[in-house]
Amino acid sequence: xxxxxxxxxxxxxxxxxxxxxxxxxxxxxxxxxxxxxxxxxxxxxxxxxxxxxxxxxxxxxxxxxxxxxxxxxxxxxxxxxxxxxxxxxxxxxxxxxxxxxxxxxxxxxxxxxxxxxxxxxxxxxxxxxxxxxxxxxxxxxxxxxxxxxxxxxxxxxxxxxxxxxxxxxxxxxxxxxxxxxxxxxxxxxxxxxxxxxxxxxxxxxxxxxxxxxxxxxxxxxxxxxxxxxxxxxxxxxxxxxxxxxxxxxxxxxxxxxxxxxxxxxxxxxxxxxxxxxxxxxxxxxxxxxxxxxxxxxxxxxxxxxxxxxxxxxxxxxxxxxxxxxxxxxxxxxxxxxxxxxxxxxxxxxxxxxxxxxxxxxxxxxxxxxxxxxxxxxxxxxxxxxxxxxxxxxxxxxxxxxxxxxx
Amino acid sequence: xxxxxxxxxxxxxxxxxxxxxxxxxxxxxxxxxxxxxxxxxxxxxxxxxxxxxxxxxxxxxxxxxxxxxxxxxxxxxxxxxxxxxxxxxxxxxxxxxxxxxxxxxxxxxxxxxxxxxxxxxxxxxxxxxxxxxxxxxxxxxxxxxxxxxxxxxxxxxxxxxxxxxxxxxxxxxxxxxxxxxxxxxxxxxxxxxxxxxxxxxxxxxxxxxxxxxxxxxxxxxxxxxxxxxxxxxxxxxxxxxxxxxxxxxxxxxxxxxxxxxxxxxxxxxxxxxxxxxxxxxxxxxxxxxxxxxxxxxxxxxxxxxxxxxxxxxxxxxxxxxxxxxxxxxxxxxxxxxxxxxxxxxxxxxxxxxxxxxxxxxxxxxxxxxxxxxxxxxxxxxxxxxxxxxxxxxxxxxxxxxxxxxx
Numbered sequence: 001x002x003x004x005x006x007x008x009x010x011x012x013x014x015x016x017x018x019x020x021x022x023x024x025x026x027x028x029x030x031x032x033x034x035x036x037x038x039x040x041x042x043x044x045x046x047x048x049x050x051x052x053x054x055x056x057x058x059x060x061x062x063x064x065x066x067x068x069x070x071x072x073x074x075x076x077x078x079x080x081x082x083x084x085x086x087x088x089x090x091x092x093x094x095x096x097x098x099x100x101x102x103x104x105x106x107x108x109x110x111x112x113x114x115x116x117x118x119x120x121x122x123x124x125x126x127x128x129x130x131x132x133x134x135x136x137x138x139x140x141x142x143x144x145x146x147x148x149x150x151x152x153x154x155x156x157x158x159x160x161x162x163x164x165x166x167x168x169x170x171x172x173x174x175x176x177x178x179x180x181x182x183x184x185x186x187x188x189x190x191x192x193x194x195x196x197x198x199x200x201x202x203x204x205x206x207x208x209x210x211x212x213x214x215x216x217x218x219x220x221x222x223x224x225x226x227x228x229x230x231x232x233x234x235x236x237x238x239x240x241x242x243x244x245x246x247x248x249x250x251x252x253x254x255x256x257x258x259x260x261x262x263x264x265x266x267x268x269x270x271x272x273x274x275x276x277x278x279x280x281x282x283x284x285x286x287x288x289x290x291x292x293x294x295x296x297x298x299x300x301x302x303x304x305x306x307x308x309x310x311x312x313x314x315x316x317x318x319x320x321x322x323x324x325x326x327x328x329x330x331x332x333x334x335x336x337x338x339x340x341x342x343x344x345x346x347x348x349x350x351x352x353x354x355x356x357x358x359x360x361x362x363x364x365x366x367x368x369x370x371x372x373x374x375x376x377x378x379x380x381x382x383x384x385x386x387x388x389x390x391x392x393x394x395x396x397x398x399x400x401x402x403x404x405x406x
Numbered sequence: 407x408x409x410x411x412x413x414x415x416x417x418x419x420x421x422x423x424x425x426x427x428x429x430x431x432x433x434x435x436x437x438x439x440x441x442x443x444x445x446x447x448x449x450x451x452x453x454x455x456x457x458x459x460x461x462x463x464x465x466x467x468x469x470x471x472x473x474x475x476x477x478x479x480x481x482x483x484x485x486x487x488x489x490x491x492x493x494x495x496x497x498x499x500x501x502x503x504x505x506x507x508x509x510x511x512x513x514x515x516x517x518x519x520x521x522x523x524x525x526x527x528x529x530x531x532x533x534x535x536x537x538x539x540x541x542x543x544x545x546x547x548x549x550x551x552x553x554x555x556x557x558x559x560x561x562x563x564x565x566x567x568x569x570x571x572x573x574x575x576x577x578x579x580x581x582x583x584x585x586x587x588x589x590x591x592x593x594x595x596x597x598x599x600x601x602x603x604x605x606x607x608x609x610x611x612x613x614x615x616x617x618x619x620x621x622x623x624x625x626x627x628x629x630x631x632x633x634x635x636x637x638x639x640x641x642x643x644x645x646x647x648x649x650x651x652x653x654x655x656x657x658x659x660x661x662x663x664x665x666x667x668x669x670x671x672x673x674x675x676x677x678x679x680x681x682x683x684x685x686x687x688x689x690x691x692x693x694x695x696x697x698x699x700x701x702x703x704x705x706x707x708x709x710x711x712x713x714x715x716x717x718x719x720x721x722x723x724x725x726x727x728x729x730x731x732x733x734x735x736x737x738x739x740x741x742x743x744x745x746x747x748x749x750x751x752x753x754x755x756x757x758x759x760x761x762x763x764x765x766x767x768x769x770x771x772x773x774x775x776x777x778x779x780x781x782x783x784x785x786x787x788x789x790x791x792x793x794x795x796x797x798x799x800x801x802x803x804x805x806x807x808x809x810x811x812x
Contacts (some may be wrong), residue, residue, distance in 0.1 A: 055741040056734030056759075087730040089744075089760030122727020123761050183714055183731065224713045227735040229727075307630045307713070307799075308589055308807055315808035321528020321635075324493040325589065328462030329633040335461040338495075353462075354495025355529050393713075395804050401714055402721035 002160045003282040003371055003391065005274035008148060014165040014173040015144035017198035018042030018238025022141035023153040026134025028127055029082030029120060034153040036131060038138035039077040039194065040107060045238045047074040047115065048206040050214045052231035058086030059126075060116040061232060063096040067112045075113040077194065077234065078103045080120075080131060081156050081179075086229035087123035095126040102132045106139050119156055119179065119192055119230050147175055154179040154192055157400055162271040166260040170253075172199045172241055174260040178268035182277040182401060184223035185305070193218055193233040195264055199257055200239030202247035209254075209261060210235040217265035221389045223276035224397070225305040235261065273389045278396030281313050284374040288385045295332050296386035299377055302330035303390075310393030313373070318364030320349050327377060339380035345373060408566045409688040409777055409797065411680035419553040420571040420579040423604040424448030424644025427552035429559040432540025434533055435488030435526060440559040442537060444544035445483040445600065446513060451644045453480040453521065454612040456620045458637035465491045465498030465532075466522035467638060469506065473518045481519040483600065483640065484509045486526075486537060487562050487585075492635035493529035501532040508538045512545050525562055525585065525598055525636050553581055560585040560598055563806055566681050570673040572666040576659075578605045578647055580666040584674035588683040588807060590629035591711070599624055599639040601670055605663055606645030608653040615664060616641040623671035627795045629682035630803070631711040641667065679795045684802030687719050690780040694791045701738050702792035705783055708736035709796075716799030719779070724770030726755050733783060745786035751779060 019041060026036040041047075049068065051061050068074075078099055085092045100114040107114075118126065151161035158181045165175040176195030201209065214233050239245070246253045274282050285303050290296035303309055306326040312319045323342055328335070342350040344367040349359050367373055425447060432442040447453075455474065457467050474480075484505055491498045506520040513520075524532065557567035564587045571581040582601030607615065620639050645651070652659045680688050691709050696702035709715055712732040718725045729748055734741070748756040750773040755765050773779055 053739075054731060054734040055736075055738065056730045056743050084727070087727050087756060087760050089758050092760060121725070122731055123756065124727070125761075226712050226714050226728075226731065229731050229734060306632050307803070308632050311804055311807035314804065317808065319527070321490070321493050321530070322589075322632075324462045325460060325528055325632065325635050328460040328635060330461075332461065333459075337462050350493060350529065352495050354493050354498060355531075393804060395801050397713070398717055398720065398799060398801050398804060401717035402723065 002275040003279050005160050005271055007160050008151065008163040010148045012165055013147040013163050014167055014175050016173045016175050016196040016238065018045060018240025019196045019236065020142040020144050021146035021150040022138035022143070023149050024134040024137035026080070026130045028080055028130050034149065035081045036134040036138055037079040037150050037153040038103060038135065038142065040142050041075050041236065042238045042240045044073050045236060046201060046203050046206050047234055047236050048203065048210040049232055049234040050210055052228055054227050054229045056087055056229050058084055058118060058230040059088055059092030059096040060085050060118045061230060062093060063100065064115040064117065064232065067115055070112045072110065072113050074115060075109040076103055076107055077115045077117060079117040079154055079192065081154055082120040083118060083124055083126050084120045084122045084230050085118040085126040088125060092126060095128045098128050099131050102135055106135055117192055117232055119154065122229060147177060151177040157181045157277055158275050160275050162268050162275065164264040164267040166264050168256050168260055170243065172197060172243065172257065174264050176264045176268055178272060180272040181275050182223055183226040183228045184221060184272060184276065185225045185227050193265065193268055194236065195261060196236035196238065197257065198238050198241035199253065200243055200245040201237035202245055205246055205248055205254065206235060206237055208249060209258060212258065213261050213265040216262055217269035220387060221269045221273045222301060222304045223273060223391055270389055273391050276391035277400045278394040279391035280394055281392040282372045283313060283390050283392065285388045285390060286374060286376045286385070288376065288378050289381060290379045290384040291382040293384045293386050296384050298332060299327055299330040299379065300386050300388035302326045303375060304388050307393055313368065313392035314394045316365065316368040318361060318368045320344065320364055323375065324350060341378040343376040408681040409685050411566050411677055413566050414554060414557065414569040416554045418571055419569050420573055420581050421550035422579045422581050422602040422644065424451060424646030425602045425642065426548040426550050427556040428544035428547035428549070429555050430540040430543035432486070432536045434486055434536050440555065441487045442540045442544055443485040443556050443559040444509060444541065444548065446548050447481050447642060448644045448646045450479050451642060452607060452609050452612050453640055453642050454609065454616040455638055455640040456616055458634055460633050460635045462493055462635050464524060464636040465494055465502040466524045467636060468499060469502040470521040470523065470638065473521055476518045478516065478519050480521060481515040482509055482513055483521045483523065485523040485560055485598065487560055488526040489524060489530055489532050490526045490528045490636050491524040491532040494531060498532060501534045504534050505537050508541055512541055523598055523638055525560065528635055553583060557583040563587045563683055564681050568674050568677040568681065570670040572670050574662050574666055576649065578603060578649065578663065580670050582670045582674050584678060586678040587681050588629055589632040589634045590627060590678060590682065591631045591633050599671065599674055600642065601667060602642035602644065603663065604644050604647035605659065606649055606651040607643035608651055611652055611654055611660065612641060612643055614655060615667060618664065619667050619671040622668055623675035626793060627675045627679050628707060628710045629679060629797055676795055679797050682797035683806045684800040685797035686800055687798040688778045689719060689796050689798065691794045691796060692780060692782045692791070694782065694784050695787060696785045696790040697788040699790045699792050702790050704738060705733055705736040705785065706792050706794040708732045709781060710794050713799055719774065719798035720800045722771070722774040724767060724774045726750065726770060729781065730756060747784040747786070749782040
């Protein structure tokens with residue numbers, strides 16, 4: 001039950017020149033569902049990405065990093081669901097390379113020009129034979145207007161496909177897809193996010209832009225505080241629109257493209273939270289007037305990760321002392337709680353180390369019953385601010401994760 | 407539904423000379439249940455304690471710290487449930503002081519010789535009048551053999567009262583009680599734990615001993631990763647048995663007393679986990695061969711706090727890749743995952759960066775179906791080891807915390 005999240009309609013999703021997408025039912029974990037996506041890219045396409053910081057990072061993450069580091073252009077991204085190819089040792093690396101080789105053979109390019117991505121169960125061997133068998137169907141089905149089916153193909157516990165598009169004034173298209181609903185506390189990126197533009201962007205500027213976008217979108221969300229082994233967020237610039245190459249941040253095209261990419265990436269990141277496993281509420285946590293962003297982030301995530309806070313939201317119970325406990329538990333050791341103010345939407349809940357004099361339980365309850373709530377914490381220590389998006393913790397989260405493999 | 411945890415029988419609980427306990431139904435939050443406990447102590451009793459590191463630490467914690475810092479002996483501990491007196495600002499401090507003054511008047515001592523403790527809902531004003539009205543019944547009922555009723559009185563979401571006793575060879579008694587089931591990730595102490603002995607212990611040695619005991623018991627448990635505003639663990643030495651004063655760690659009586667105090671405190675800490683909100687499994691997480699205890703602790707709590715790991719335990723599902731993801735997510739940035747070994751009880755699950763060659767799903771399932779499970783992680787980096795106790799995450803946890811105030 002996603003929170004105020006509708007699936008994109010095909011008409012919403014702009015084709016991006018130089019990007020063709022093909023999908024297949026490869027039966028990787030279960031038969032009868034799309035689970036393999038090939039994104040074929042025009043010659044000369046540049047790709048930059050950010051990846052999980054989990055030390056058990058998946059084999060495809062390791063191989064994708066290697067292939068990007070080769071300095072070559074990228075000709076294809078290959079994505080499978082149903083199996084994460086993580087915690088699979090050397091054999092997992094071999095399987096990730098094998099899938100790139102097969103895709104490269106079919107597309108007539110170098111295996112290092114293919115980037116592999118996987119999501120699904122951890123510590124199970126990747127069925128390479130099924131991927132190999134499914135690839136010809138992906139290639140046969142490559143189309144520019146296939147973003148909607150691509151978004152469906154990368155879903156796992158997602159209940160709604162996630163895709164966004166934006167057209168710039170000069171005609172440049174920015175379209176992205178993402179997947180993720182649980183194991184969501186991205187550390188540099190989310191489960192899987194792919195955004196493409198037909199603008200031409202030089203590698204340095206593209207790397208800057210993907211880090212910037214991740215920092216304001218996928219790195220600002222949490223469903224359950226667990227960082228996946230497979231997080232990857234890739235930004236693709238085909239240059240196929242024929243515009244000038246955006247080769248640095250002061251280039252006149254950079255600001256507009258940045259705005260579009262941020263909007264698409266924030267939309268996708270928020271869609272992941274709205275579709276968070278078992279989510280019934282979409283919570284924006286805004287922490288203001290901190291000394292620096294790091295401490296604001298600590299406070300925001302202490303709230304976003306607290307099971308007690310999250311169950312109170314699920315219950316629409318203004319048991320708001322739990323928010324104070326989470327703030328006090330955020331590791332900001334010299335925090336003066338007497339300067340902290342807490343708001344729920346427009347309702348002042350706490351100040352001077354305790355409940356605000358004007359606070360009434362019914363005001364708190366009125367806000368808690370909404371499906372979209374902003375928690376605002378004013379630390380009173382400095383100029384920094386951070387926004388984080390999260391969801392509540394419901395019975396459905398436990399059900400989904402207790403039964404994930406059944 | 408506590409995991410293999412029985413209530414103590416009155417015969418199990420040794421009276422401690424110099425300690426008398428009285429309880430009352432003060433109606434602090436609800437009527438018809440014991441919610442006020444007075445522990446009266448013989449003259450000359452020394453008390454040492456460790457308290458929560460939560461910055462929103464409760465008013466009674468602040469007042470208890472002040473009173474201990476006055477250097478006086480302690481004559482009484484006053485404990486209420488139903489209201490945490492936390493996030494209550496200056497008025498909360500006044501209420502905590504007021505309750506000490508009233509107890510001191512009835513006992514004929516200085517208010518600074520009374521230590522206050524509260525547990526319950528955060529950010530609600532403490533009903534001081536009800537505590538004042540309930541205190542005479544506590545005083546009238548003071549008895550040495552009242553530990554069982556005291557353990558019942560301090561329960562909140564606990565389903566089983568928690569008490570332990572141990573007699574040393576020389577006749578010294580050590581008896582303790584604790585409460586706690588949720589908001590459990592103690593940082594220096596747990597929700598509330600009180601252990602008393604009739605040994606005579608000097609203040610310095612007592613402070614050393616309480617820190618030592620906390621470090622091996624209450625600081626090694628987690629139910630939900632939330633640190634309470636009210637955590638307090640107090641060690642009481644009345645000296646009423648008449649033995650020699652244990653005035654330093656090399657005193658011949660120290661080692662035996664330490665062993666008894668650690669046994670009681672570990673038993674109480676484990677009882678809190680066994681009675682963790684919604685717990686169906688008791689999980690011991692043992693992390694070995696780390697560089698230092700800090701990194702072992704990070705890995706252990708990354709496992710103990712992961713909602714995905716905890717729901718897999720609830721489901722008895724050997725979805726053990728989630729354990730690898732948690733280990734990789736523990737913040738040990740230079741961890742070589744190829745040296746990590748993972749065991750479930752005696753079953754080797756992973757090594758060399760992936761699933762162990764001999765691992766079979768049915769072996770994992772066999773262990774996962776037990777109610778007591780040991781997760782052992784061998785980091786292969788050094789000599790340090792840490793043990794942490796935790797429980798699973800069930801539907802019942804969500805139900806309890808969604809309905810806590812109803």
